[in-house]
Amino acid sequence: MKAAAGDHDSPFAGDRPTDWSQALRAAGLRVTRQRLAVIDAVIQKPHGTIEDILDEVRPHLPRITIQSVYFVMNSLVAAGIVRKLELPDSPARYEVEDHDNHHHAVCRYCGRIEDVACVTGEAPCLRPEAHVDMTIEVAEVIFTAVCHECATTQQARI
Ligand SMILES: [Zn+2]
Numbered sequence: 001m002k003a004a005a006g007d008h009d010s011p012f013a014g015d016r017p018t019d020w021s022q023a024l025r026a027a028g029l030r031v032t033r034q035r036l037a038v039i040d041a042v043i044q045k046p047h048g049t050i051e052d053i054l055d056e057v058r059p060h061l062p063r064i065t066i067q068s069v070y071f072v073m074n075s076l077v078a079a080g081i082v083r084k085l086e087l088p089d090s091p092a093r094y095e096v097e098d099h100d101n102h103h104h105a106v107c108r109y110c111g112r113i114e115d116v117a118c119v120t121g122e123a124p125c126l127r128p129e130a131h132v133d134m135t136i137e138v139a140e141v142i143f144t145a146v147c148h149e150c151a152t153t154q155q156a157r158i
């Protein structure tokens, strides 16, 4: 169904399921209109916040509440279908879990987020040099950046 973590052939969205109902069932979740609508919204709005997802889902399910979106999202994150991003100074953001171990570059002025491919092609991507008495599984890197637009406007300000 999905690429295993560290699949070399899928740096970005390689083996994303085409049948989300089947993906939900495989994850042990019941197939509901809300779940399918939230997955669809996450695909439309990668790195979206809960509010972005709500905006996207509402035209299809007018009576859905933000609490329901949270609830559905948490079940999708727990099932490994959606990946939750915790970025500094930002509400949680969501994207489809492609198991590609990609990282993120975040503009420190406007908050724009871009995907950065896994540096080595497989998790954990980075290993600490100092000895750590644990098995490192995943390294999630946030690159602090300045996007081109902000670089131009910041330059103008100096
Ligand atoms: Zn920017």
Ligand SMILES: [Zn+2]
Pocket (backbone or CB within 6 Å): 047, 095, 102, 103, 104, 114, 115
């Ligand atoms: Zn991403």
